[in-house]
Amino acid sequence: MVLRDLELRHFRNLGVQTLRFPPEGVAVIGDNAQGKTNLLEAIYYLECFRSFRGARDAELTAFSEDVFHVKGVLEGERPVTVAAGFDGSGKAKKVSVDGKEAPRFSAAFGRLGAMIFAPADVDLVSGGPARRRQFLDVVLSLNRSGYVKALQSYRKALAQRNAALRTGANPQAARAWDGTLVEHGARVTCLRAEWAAAWAEPFASYCSAISGGDRAALAYRADVGTAGDGAEAGAESGGSGAGVVGVVGGGDAVGAAAATGEAGEAQVAEAYRRRLAESWPSDVRRQRTTAGPHRDDLILTVEAPGRRVPVRAFGSGGQRRTAALALRLVEAATIRQQRGTEPILLLDDAFAELDDGRSQRVVALVEEESAGQVVLTAPSESDVRLRRPSLARWRIRGGVIEA
Amino acid sequence: MSSIDSLVRELRRLPGIGSKTAYRLAFHLVKGSAEDMKRLAAALHGVADRVHPCPVCGNYCEERVCPVCADPRRDRSVICVVEEAYEVGAIERTGRFKGLFHVLGGRLSPLDGVGPEALAFDGLLSRIDGEAGEPSEVILATNASVEGEATAVYLEGLLRPLSVRVTRLARGIPVGSDLEYVDGTTIAEALAGRREMSA
Numbered sequence: 001m002v003l004r005d006l007e008l009r010h011f012r013n014l015g016v017q018t019l020r021f022p023p024e025g026v027a028v029i030g031d032n033a034q035g036k037t038n039l040l041e042a043i044y045y046l047e048c049f050r051s052f053r054g055a056r057d058a059e060l061t062a063f064s065e066d067v068f069h070v071k072g073v074l075e076g077e078r079p080v081t082v083a084a085g086f087d088g089s090g091k092a093k094k095v096s097v098d099g100k101e102a103p104r105f106s107a108a109f110g111r112l113g114a115m116i117f118a119p120a121d122v123d124l125v126s127g128g129p130a131r132r133r134q135f136l137d138v139v140l141s142l143n144r145s146g147y148v149k150a151l152q153s154y155r156k157a158l159a160q161r162n163a164a165l166r167t168g169a170n171p172q173a174a175r176a177w178d179g180t181l182v183e184h185g186a187r188v189t190c191l192r193a194e195w196a197a198a199w200a201e202p203f204a205s206y207c208s209a210i211s212g213g214d215r216a217a218l219a220y221r222a223d224v225g226t227a228g229d230g231a232e233a234g235a236e237s238g239g240s241g242a243g244v245v246g247v248v249g250g251g252d253a254v255g256a257a258a259a260t261g262e263a264g265e266a267q268v269a270e271a272y273r274r275r276l277a278e279s280w281p282s283d284v285r286r287q288r289t290t291a292g293p294h295r296d297d298l299i300l301t302v303e304a305p306g307r308r309v310p311v312r313a314f315g316s317g318g319q320r321r322t323a324a325l326a327l328r329l330v331e332a333a334t335i336r337q338q339r340g341t342e343p344i345l346l347l348d349d350a351f352a353e354l355d356d357g358r359s360q361r362v363v364a365l366v367e368e369e370s371a372g373q374v375v376l377t378a379p380s381e382s383d384v385r386l387r388r389p390s391l392a393r394w395r396i397r398g399g400v401i402e403a
Numbered sequence: 404m405s406s407i408d409s410l411v412r413e414l415r416r417l418p419g420i421g422s423k424t425a426y427r428l429a430f431h432l433v434k435g436s437a438e439d440m441k442r443l444a445a446a447l448h449g450v451a452d453r454v455h456p457c458p459v460c461g462n463y464c465e466e467r468v469c470p471v472c473a474d475p476r477r478d479r480s481v482i483c484v485v486e487e488a489y490e491v492g493a494i495e496r497t498g499r500f501k502g503l504f505h506v507l508g509g510r511l512s513p514l515d516g517v518g519p520e521a522l523a524f525d526g527l528l529s530r531i532d533g534e535a536g537e538p539s540e541v542i543l544a545t546n547a548s549v550e551g552e553a554t555a556v557y558l559e560g561l562l563r564p565l566s567v568r569v570t571r572l573a574r575g576i577p578v579g580s581d582l583e584y585v586d587g588t589t590i591a592e593a594l595a596g597r598r599e600m601s602a
Contacts, residue, residue, distance in 0.1 A: 146587035153588075156549040163513035173519050176511060176557035180549050 001080075001113045001341050002373050003043060005073040010062040011045075012038040013399035020403070022392045023075075025345075025374035027384045030396035036377035039396065040116060040346045043375065046072045046082045047112040048142065049095050049105045053120070057086040057093060074112065076341060082111045110142035113341045115332040117325060118348035124327055125311055125320040129297035136192050136298060139331050143338040147191050154184035158289055165287045174283070178276055181292065186269035188293045189222050193268075196220035196298060199330045206326035207302075210361050215303040216311065216323060223295040224272040300327075321353055325362065332370065342372030349377055351385055359385060407433060459530070461506035461523050462488050471495075471504060478502045483542040484527065484558065486510045486551065494544065503538070505530065510545060510554040522554070524561060531565050540568040547574050 006019045013035045030036050037053075041060070044052045051060060061068045071083035086093045095102045102108040124135055140147040157180040164174035200218045207216035275291040276283075282290050300311045300323050309315075311323045335343040345366065351359040363385050366374070374391070378384045381393070395402045404412075407429055414425040432440050456462070457469035464470065471477060471491075481502030485491060488506045507522045531538065541562055545551035555571055562569050575593035576585055585593075 146591075149586060149588050153549050157553070160511070160513050160550065160553065164511075164518070167513055167518060170519055172560075173511065173513070173557060176553040176560070177549075179556045180552050 001074045001076040001111070001344060003072055003112065003344060003375075004075050005071075006043065007069070007071040008042055009067070009069040010065040011042045011068045011070055012060055012062060014038055014042060014401075015062070015399055017401060019401060021373070021375070023373060024388060024391060025376070026392045026394050027386070028375065028377045028394045028396055028401070029379070029381060029384070030377075031379060034396045035399040036396055037118070037348050038399070039401070040118075040348050040375065040377060042070050043072070043112070043344075044114055044116045044346055045070050045084060047114045048109055048138065049084050049093070052116050052118070058088050061086065061088050072112065080111055082108065106141070106148045109148070110339070112344060113335050113339055114344040114346055115328055115335060116346040116348065117328040117350050119350075119352050121324040121328060122317075122320050122353075123324075125300055125315070125323045129295075132298040133294075133296060135327065135331075136195065139334055140191055140195060143334050144191055144195075146187070150184045150187040150191070153180060154188050154293065157181045157184065158292065158294060162288045165283060165289070168287065171284050175280075178273070181289070182269050182272045182276065185224075185272055185292050186265050189224060189268050189272070189296065190265045192293070192296065193220045193222055195334070199334065202333055203326050203330050206329045206365070207322055209365055210322045210325060210358055211319065212357060212361060214319060214322065216319075216326070217301050217303075217308065218327075219299045219301075221297045221299050222268075223291055223293060224268060224275050317353070318355065318358065322358065325350070325354075329365070329369070342370065344372055345370055345374045345376075347374065347376035349379065349383070351378075351383060363387065456488075456506075459526075460504045461508060461526065462491050462504055476501075479537055480539045481542060482527070482530065482538045482540075483544050485544050486546060486554070490544070502540075502542075507545070507554070510548075510550045511557060512550050519557060524558065527558070528561060528565070531562070531567055538567065540570060543569065543571045547572075 002023050003021050004023075006021065008014045008017050008019075010016070028036050028039060041051055041053060041055075045060070050057070057068075066089045067085065067087045069083065069085040071081065074080050074082065081098050082096070083099075084093070084095045093105075095105050095108045097108050097111065123131055137147075137151060141151065157177045161174050161177035161181060164177065165171060196218060197220070203218040204216055207214055272292065276289075279289075279291040301308045302311050302315055302319055302323075304314065311319055315323065332343040332345060335341065347366075351362065354362065366386065367388065374386065374388070376384065376386060384391070384393075392403070410429045410432070411422070411425045414420055414428050415422055420428070432443070453465045454463050455465075457464045457472055459468050459472045462469045462471065466473065478501045481500075482505050483494060483500060483502055484505045484507060485494070486507050486509060488508075491504050491506065494500050494504075505523070505527045507524070507527075509517055509522055511517060511519065511522070527541075531541070541558075543555040543558055545554045545558075559569050573596050574589070575596055576582065576589065582590070
């Protein structure tokens with residue numbers, strides 16, 4: 001897809017503006033705190049109808065305004081108009097596609113086909129497992145049909161089961177949720193494992209290309225693939241290298257099963273059922289569900305002399321940023337493959353914390369791989385780096401964009 | 404408080420009615436004839452005075468037991484379990500079910516404070532007489548939602564020791580719909596529950 005027009009009304013500090021984007025993209029240049037990231041946030045809002053920075057809708061509304069509205073006109077095989085509005089006085093949010101209100105937000109997800117990369121993404125790598133699960137959930141929700149529904153049903157069953165465990169009066173009633181938990185949990189696990197298995201190789205080659213030779217790897221650690229409390233403790237400590245590698249092995253077994261489709265899903269469901277039975281005493285004791293995909297992780301490792309270590313614990317700053325950027329490039333490649341459309345790349349000061357060598361190699365990668373639209377922000381002309389000769393330059397000051 | 408205000412306040416307590424709709428309804432009533440309003444009030448009175456849950460199945464009725472439970476022509480070997488009383492009507496309208504009903508009065512939802520003790524499970528169990536072999540089948544017709552499914556699973560666990568056949572409504576493609584527009588989960592269910600075609 002190509003974003004052609006963007007209409008903004010009171011989104012953060014951007015005021016009321018209509019912008020026409022060149023098909024190739026644009027470099028938005030401006031000092032700090034002028035609204036560069038806000039612009040990318042507004043564009044990405046049309047992809048999944050929430051802030052990529054995790055801000056609440058009320059925080060996206062300009063000061064002294066109640067309502068914001070963002071509308072994008074997209075060109076592609078089939079042109080489409082996506083709009084989203086939020087009314088803070090009634091706390092109501094509306095999303096529409098081609099003027100028709102979407103019954104559920106998820107029905108309008110992913111129309112843009114955009115990937116956003118920002119310096120804060122380093123926490124994809126250095127943050128906790130929840131951050132990486134969220135990454136997987138977003139990527140798969142946008143790209144795999146059936147994932148959103150499975151995830152929502154899983155979360156609902158999990159919340160109900162935990163509530164039943166907390167009431168404590170009749171713990172057996174909590175087991176009524178096991179069936180749904182296993183059914184949807186197995187689907188979630190399999191789709192995640194399948195994605196990780198399919199993209200492990202590209203991830204490694206992106207990391208190698210950006211770093212100039214580092215050998216990194218990505219694996220899905222499925223909780224249902226681990227054997228009880230011992231492995232769990234190893235994963236949680238996350239420090240001792242040997243323990244983690246063992247767990248990765250367990251995850252791979254599930255990954256292999258998951259990749260075999262329907263039969264694999266039945267196998268994973270069976271493993272999950274066993275895990276739930278095993279962990280029942282501890283579930284009752286801790287009054288929450290201790291087994292399932294809500295405890296999974298994406299394990300990123302890099303080769304050190306003689307062994308493989310988690311980037312999260314042992315990687316250098318540069319290695320973490322590289323791994324984060326590689327994850328985002330894999331996300332873009334997923335969009336390209338699953339949706340058959342060239343992703344729109346939104347790069348927020350992407351080269352800020354990379355050394356010269358890495359920046360140049362990233363630029364080379366992006367220019368080689370992505371023929372699509374690029375909207376990038378930079379504090380100054382020299383930080384644009386992307387050498388697409390015709391890339392337009394816009395200036396932004398106090399939220400006002402000069403094309 | 405004025406009469407209109409108290410009417411608005413009562414209307415607002417109904418599900419799906421916000422304050423704007425409550426005002427609109429109240430003024431619609433006031434604008435209409437006093438006769439109409441009195442008829443509505445009388446209807447409410449009638450319901451309040453005469454309607455009560457059937458002591459056997461939990462459906463609402465005016466007689467001692469509900470017409471379905473009282474009807475000697477109904478098939479006593481099958482009980483169909485539903486979440487809410489209004490779902491009895493949905494099944495009755497099909498004209499295809501001749502058995503008895505049991506209304507649970509909701510579904511398991513610990514998040515909303517609804518546990519097994521809040522639903523009419525005991526009433527259902529007491530209706531199953533293993534020695535007489537009646538009923539021989541219990542159909543679990545709770546909704547195909549996460550909560551409805553869990554309620555069915557829990558009930559199945561309670562019914563299993565009672566040597567009664569327990570069945571669940573089929574899940575799948577809605578009649579008259581295009582496969583193209585059916586979501587993946589439903590298609591997967593329909594595939595799993597496919598059946599032999601008989602000539």
